[in-house]
Amino acid sequence: MNKEDSKTVKSLLSSPHKIVIIPHKNPDGDAIGSTLGLMHYLKNKGQQAVVIAPNDFPKFLKWMPGQEEIIIFENDKEVAEKYITEASIIFTLDFNHLSRVGFMQETLEAAEGTFIMIDHHQAPSDYAKVTYSDVHMSSTCEMVYNFIEAIEQDTSKITSKIANCLYTGIMTDTGSFKYSSTTSRTHRVVADLIDKGAENMAIHNKVFDTNSPSRLHILGCALKNMVILEDYHTAYITLSQEELDENEFKKGDTEGIVNYGLTLDNIIFAVIFIENKDEGIIKISFRSQGNFSVNEFARAHFEGGGHDNAAGGKSNVSLEETTAKFVALLDSYKDQLKG
Known part of the structure; x- marks a missing residue:
């Protein structure tokens, strides 16, 4: 975060404000961790801060400090809209375009508060007065750590509640610290969070070792459906609504199931296609290893985007038509998929 932006935010936060903090639709560990971590920090500074999520989030994140205070827009629209309308500052975290909040988009576009974006995805839009964007960061949670450090000139204001939230987001968005976005700086941040009270072993257990029978049954179904295309070093999974x-x-x-494809030897491109009949779409998650950019692939063919090695997209045709289109595309990427 540059000095000019730090100065602007510090000036804004020098007086009391009504603040709302927004994650993207279908929030994951990084989205919930970063918004809650920031909420605790702002409250400790005497600000009125509330997190409003577009829709609900997974059960394995519902232990996080402050999660019970999150307002779910689709469940409490009138209350949420009142907070957003009255807010003088609106933080948007872990997304860079207002379309990523789904049915909240219109409400945010009409809001008169000052927007501050903290995000690590590519090609940020320009709706915010302050945009802290860095595509090289491991996670938005690491960026919130940097944000607090820049405002305070140290990290002494990071409490155990903040530490547990930020650790969770960094851990989940780095694949437990195995992705290439995990830097030496990331490890130093995580070490400091542990020193400040992040219960790393307990967090791993709560996120990864609290599966329901339904999740394991769905995982089994997904792995049974996996198709391996050796010529393209690609594996894909389908899950129908049925x-x-x-x-x-x-x-x-279905969180994280796409990554199983990358555990196969000689596979560098993994995809999962999930049918959602309520929304009338096929939700797609893309993962890769090495230099193959799933961000570019998703943007070019499936109305999506994200990071070079992790991206999302969607399709408006059937599951069968979507996978057929995907397989047909691979031949033009064969040279890039050699590894």
């Missing part, structure tokens, strides 16, 4: 319903799908049950 399969999700049969296995009593709950939000968060």
Whole structure:
């Protein structure tokens, strides 16, 4: 975060404000961790701060300090809209375009508060007065750590509640510190968070070792459906709405399943296609290893984007048509997929 932006934010926060903090739709560990971490920090500074999420988040994140205070827009629209309308400062975290909040977009576009963006995805839009964007960061949670450090000139204001929230987001967005975005700086940040009270072993347990039977059944179904295309060093998984319903799908049950494709030898491109009949789309997650940019692939063909090695997208045709389109595209990327 540059000095000019730090100065601007510090000046804004020097007086009391009504502040709302917004994550993206279908918030993950980084989105919830960063928004809650920032909420605790702002409250400790005497600000009125509330997190408003577009929709609900996975059960494995519902232990996090302050999570019970999160307002879910789709459940409490009138209350949420009142907070947003009255807010003088609006933080948007872990996304860089207002379309990423889904049905909240219109409300945010009409808001008169000062917007501050903290995000690490590519190609940020220009709606915010202050944009702290860095695509090289491991996570938005690491950026919130840097944000606090820049405002305070040290990290002494990071409490155990903040530390637990930020650790969770860094851990989940780095694949437990194995992705290339994990730098030596990331490890130094994590070490400081542990020193400040982040219960790292307990966090790993709560996030990864509290599976429901439905999640494991869905995982089994997904792995059974996996298709391996050796010529393209690619593996993809499909999950139909019928399969999700049969296995009593709950939000968060498909989180991380796409990564199993990359555990196969000689696979550098992994994809999962998940049918969502309520929204009339096929939700797609892309992962890669090495130099193959799934961000560019998703932007070019599936109305998506994200990071070079992790991105999302969608399709408005059937599951069968979507996978057929995907497979047909691979031949033009064969040279890039050699590894």
